[in-house]
Amino acid sequence: MITEVYEKINKDLKEIDPEIYDLIVKEIIRQGEGINLIASENYAFKAVLQAMGTPLSNKYAEGYPKKRYYSGCEYVDIIEELAIKRLKELYKAEYCNVQPHSGAQANMAVYFAILRPGDTILTMSLNCGGHLTHGSPVNFSGIIYNVVHYEVSRANELIDYDMIRDLAIKYKPRLIVAGASSYPRVIDSKIIAEIAKEVEAFFMFDMAHYSGLIAADLYPSPVNHADFITSTTHKTLRGPRGGVIIAKKEYEKLINKWVFPGIQGGPLMHVIAAKAVAFKLAQSPEFKDYQRQVLINAKILAEELKNQGIRIVTDGTDSHMVLCDLRSIGLTGKEAENILNEVGIFVNKNVIPFDPQVPAVTSGIRLGTPAITTRGFKEQETKELAKLIALALKEPNKKDYIKSKVIELSQAFPVYKIYL
Numbered sequence: 001m002i003t004e005v006y007e008k009i010n011k012d013l014k015e016i017d018p019e020i021y022d023l024i025v026k027e028i029i030r031q032g033e034g035i036n037l038i039a040s041e042n043y044a045f046k047a048v049l050q051a052m053g054t055p056l057s058n059k060y061a062e063g064y065p066k067k068r069y070y071s072g073c074e075y076v077d078i079i080e081e082l083a084i085k086r087l088k089e090l091y092k093a094e095y096c097n098v099q100p101h102s103g104a105q106a107n108m109a110v111y112f113a114i115l116r117p118g119d120t121i122l123t124m125s126l127n128c129g130g131h132l133t134h135g136s137p138v139n140f141s142g143i144i145y146n147v148v149h150y151e152v153s154r155a156n157e158l159i160d161y162d163m164i165r166d167l168a169i170k171y172k173p174r175l176i177v178a179g180a181s182s183y184p185r186v187i188d189s190k191i192i193a194e195i196a197k198e199v200e201a202f203f204m205f206d207m208a209h210y211s212g213l214i215a216a217d218l219y220p221s222p223v224n225h226a227d228f229i230t231s232t233t234h235k236t237l238r239g240p241r242g243g244v245i246i247a248k249k250e251y252e253k254l255i256n257k258w259v260f261p262g263i264q265g266g267p268l269m270h271v272i273a274a275k276a277v278a279f280k281l282a283q284s285p286e287f288k289d290y291q292r293q294v295l296i297n298a299k300i301l302a303e304e305l306k307n308q309g310i311r312i313v314t315d316g317t318d319s320h321m322v323l324c325d326l327r328s329i330g331l332t333g334k335e336a337e338n339i340l341n342e343v344g345i346f347v348n349k350n351v352i353p354f355d356p357q358v359p360a361v362t363s364g365i366r367l368g369t370p371a372i373t374t375r376g377f378k379e380q381e382t383k384e385l386a387k388l389i390a391l392a393l394k395e396p397n398k399k400d401y402i403k404s405k406v407i408e409l410s411q412a413f414p415v416y417k418i419y420l
C-alpha cells in the first residue's frame with residue numbers, strides 16, 4: 001500500500017493524470033515488494049530522488065559553468081561546479097564532465113573526440129560480458145568503427161590479457177576499451193594501459209558497473225591508468241540515471257567540446273544536482289560500509305548457489321555480480337528469468353562466455369547485490385535468498401511458498417519507507 005504522505009505530496013499528479021499516477025504507484029509497489037537482483041539496478045538515495053524532482057528541470061544551461069548560452073544560470077553554475085568538484089575528489093581525478101545523459105552518451109563523446117569513422121577499436125566481446133556500446137553490430141559503435149574483440153580464456157573464463165596484446169599488435173587499434181556488464185572479476189587496467197602504450201593506442205575504461213566499488217577503494221581504480229574513464233551513476237553508485245566522463249586534464253577542452261555541442265544540447269540540471277548529492281554521499285564512511293556488504297553478499301550468493309549445484313562462471317566473484325550457468329540444472333536463462341519473476345525475484349537472463357544459446361534465450365542469469373544490500377540484506381538474508389532462488393529453479397511446485405517468503409523478506413526490509 002502506498003502511504004498517505006506519498007498521496008499528499010503527489011496530490012496534483014493524482015488529480016491531473018490518474019492513469020500515470022496509478023502506474024507510478026504500481027511500480028513503486030513492485031520495486032518494494034519484489035527482490036531486485038538485477039546487477040545494473042539499485043535504489044537511488046532518497047536525497048537523490050528529491051534533488052531530481054525539482055524545478056531545476058526547467059532550466060536551459062547549454063555550455064559550461066560561467067560560459068553558458070542562457071542567462072539565469074548563477075545557481076545551476078554552482079550546482080554543476082559542486083558536482084565536478086565532488087566527482088574529482090571521489091576518484092582523485094584531474095578532470096571530469098558531469099553532463100552526459102547516460103553511459104552510452106559518455107562513451108559516444110569519448111569515441112567522437114578521438115576516433116574517426118572506420119578507425120579500429122579493440123574491445124571485450126559482448127559474448128564474454130562486454131557492453132553494447134563497446135562495438136555491438138546493432139549499436140552506433142559497431143556501425144561506425146572497425147571492431148576487433150578480445151575474449152576471456154576458455155579454460156578459466158578470465159580476461160585473456162595475452163590475447164589483448166596479440167590483437168593489439170596485429171590490428172593496431174586507435175582505442176582499447178575495457179569494462180564489462182557481466183564480468184564478475186577484477187579487470188587489470190594497469191596491464192591494459194601498458195598494452196595500449198606499446199601500440200600507441202588510447203585506453204578507455206568503462207567503469208559503469210564497478211564505479212561504486214571503486215569509489216569505496218574496494219576494486220582497483222583505472223584512474224592513472226586509462227586516458228578516459230566513463231561511467232553511469234545509477235548502478236553501484238546509487239545516484240540518478242546518468243553518465244560521467246573522467247579524463248586526464250589535457251583532454252578537458254576536447255571532451256567538453258564533444259559532450260556539448262558535439263553530441264548533446266542542454267544538460268539535465270536536475271540530474272546534475274542529483275549526481276552532486278550522490279557524489280557527496282559516496283564519500284561517506286557509511287557508503288564504504290555499504291560497498292563492503294555488497295561484496296560480502298555477492299560472495300555468499302555465489303557460494304550458496306554453488307552449494308545448490310548451480311555452476312558459477314569463473315567459480316566466484318570479486319565484485320557485486322554473480323553469473324550463473326544454468327546448464328548445470330537443465331534450464332535456459334530465459335526460463336530462469338521467468339520462473340524467478342513469477343515469485344517476485346527480479347534477475348536478467350545473460351549470455352555466459354561462449355554461450356551456445358542466442359542472446360534472447362541465453363544459458364545464464366546475472367545476479368547483483370547492490371539493490372538488496374541497499375535495502376539492508378546481510379549475510380543471513382542473502383543466504384536465505386540464494387536458497388529460495390535454487391528452490392524456485394529446481395522445484396516449480398513450490399512457487400506459492402517461495403512467493404510468500406519473498407514478500408516476508410521484502411516487508412522486513414522496506415525500501416522507501418516514506419512511500420510504502
Ligand code: DSN
Pocket residue numbers: 040131132181182208
Ligand atoms: N544495460 C546495462 C547493464 O545491464 O549492464 C549496461 O550495459
